[in-house]
Amino acid sequence: GxxxxxxxxxxxxxxxxxxxxxxxxxxxxxxxxxxxxxxENLLPTEEEEKLRMRALGKLNEIVRDFIRRTLDKKGFTDLPADDTAYRLRTFGSYRLDVHLPGADMDTVVIVIKHIDRKDMFEDLYPHFESRSDVKDLIKVEEARVPVIKFTMDDFEFDLAMARLPIVSIPEDFDITDDRHLRGVDTQSVTSLNGVRVTDTIMTLxxxxxxxxxxxxxxxxxxxxxxxxxxxxxxxxxxxxxxxxxxxxxxxxxxxxxxxxxxxxxxxxxxxxxxxxxxxxxxxxxxxxxxxxxxxxxxxxxxxxxxxxxxxxxxxxxxxxxxxxxxxxxxxxxxxxxxxxxxxxxxxxxxxxxxxxFEPLDVLNKYVHYLQVSIKAPDKAQYSMWKGFTEANIRNVVTCLEREREAYLDRAHPCQRNFARPKESDDAEYEHYWYLGLKFDMERIKRDKRKGPNITAPILDFKRRLMDWKRREEGMKILVTSVKHKDLPSFVTNPEAEEETMDPAMHELIQGQ
CATH class of the missing domain: 1.10.1410.10 (Poly(a)-polymerase, middle domain)
Structure with missing residues (x-):
């Protein structure tokens, strides 16, 4: 029941x-x-939309050629590389037509059973590598949703794959029909659901x-x-x-x-x-x-x-x-x-x-902050360590919330995070995150305490990160509480280097 x-x-x-x-x-x-x-430039121009359509059309041709090559290689030369073998679908904000100018496009190629994800990484990915019109190419094979990320004609794309256990996609294929999830692997279900959610919202x-x-x-x-x-x-x-x-x-x-x-x-x-x-x-x-x-x-x-x-x-x-x-x-x-x-x-x-729509600056809102900083000796380790830390920042909040002695009213994660400018070429890479802290002063008074004690939850959080099985020697983390007046200048200076972390990167790292 x-x-x-x-x-x-x-x-x-x-x-x-x-x-x-x-x-x-x-x-x-x-x-x-x-x-x-x-x-506020919230509406993409007709010109941008035309260019988007053109870039999608180009991607469709690239995918069609990949399908053709793969079918031939596997001996299915008689199967056509048309919409019976694959469908390229968009989902998310672009498909709903709620994207902001310059937004990336979420796409998924739905394929028949003769094609699999390995083909995407072993054939399509090298093809992208060889193209001069494709930039910022990243493959994320280990994630909950494996994707190829790239920029083409100034648009950012995420391309995933969903594999159906059938030899031909029917003409009237309705992706929102649950029967199409039968015999489909978990990663494909997640990819298909991106499209299914978007299409369903449109009908509801x-x-x-x-x-x-x-x-x-x-x-x-x-x-x-x-x-x-x-x-x-x-x-x-x-x-x-x-x-x-x-x-x-x-x-x-x-x-x-x-x-x-x-x-x-x-x-x-x-x-x-x-x-x-x-x-x-x-x-x-x-x-x-x-x-x-x-x-x-x-x-x-x-x-x-x-x-x-x-x-x-x-x-x-x-x-x-x-x-x-x-x-x-x-x-x-x-x-x-x-x-x-x-x-x-x-x-x-x-x-x-x-x-x-007045901007709220979290870095000016609180008296107390928690500063999470990481160090790594080289770019590759830095990139990994930074991704893993950002994917876990929200866990600092739950560690603090669970600790009675922390007397927490709230912990406010700041959306912006900062790369510390390097003093010299051989200096370590450093990255900083901030959370505004507000304490429950009433309860502190009532319990006759001097103040909050956040040592235990911080140690707990640090231990979780230090125990990551992909952490290497030289990847360090420091968590300290700082007052607003002591925030470093590269953070309070409006020209501060801000970096955004890609959601797929979190996926990649959390999947580890």
């Missing part, structure tokens, strides 16, 4: 809350929002045409307010899309400005950990018995601990925000409340849209 009870967990929108047409005031507010979107929301403007605004808002980055325990693209899609279901006729204010209104008072979802969770489908959120006894305990579940709308349902901690939920909730109050003021003509 457990699974059935769980299936009713998601409160599905049965019918819209309002189907009212937009008012004159809504139209005015929407015009000013659209103006801001243009000023009647008003994608208006919602996509609201989603673009929400992405900008989350980035500016420091609540965007799944790996740090905040929102990712897919979680924003699912949360927004639910608002789209509630207000099918609303303009983007209304959807935006409804988003903040609904989520500022949401009763977490009640999950957000678009459809009921299926505990099982086609007897596939895959891992479904809150439906597998062996994971039920850890699933129950999730602070802010946002559930993907396809089988097997997963929580897109499993990394959220008590601290990051508190920070996001405060931002939802701020958004709701600002939207009210904007509606009353007492504030501007630009205030909603």
């Amino acid at each position: 457990g699974a059935c009870k769980m299936a009713g967990l998601v409160q599905v929108v049965q019918e819209p809350i309002s189907t009212a047409d937009p008012s004159e005031r809504d139209r005015q507010l929407n015009d000013t929002l659209m103006q801001l979107m243009t000023e 929301v009647p008003t994608m045409a208006t919602l996509k403007f609201a989603i673009r605004c929400l992405k900008l808002w989350a980035k500016r307010r420091g609540v965007y980055k799944n790996v740090l325990g905040f929102l990712g693209g897919i979680s924003i899309e699912i949360m927004a899609a639910r608002i789209g279901q509630m207000y099918p006729k609303a303009l983007p400005c209304k959807l935006l204010s409804a988003f903040f209104m609904v989520y500022s008072s949401w009763q977490w950990p009640m999950p957000v979802g678009l459809v009921d969770i299926k505990p099982n489908s086609c007897d596939l018995n895959l891992m479904v959120w809150m439906s597998c006894p062996q994971f039920e305990m850890s699933d129950k601990r999730h602070e802010m579940p946002i559930i993907t709308p396809v089988y097997p349902s997963q929580n897109a925000t499993a990394n959220v901690s008590r601290s990051t939920l508190k920070i996001m909730t405060e931002e939802f409340v701020r958004g709701k109050e600002l939207c009210k003021k904007i509606e009353m003509g007492q504030a501007e849209w630009s205030e909603l």
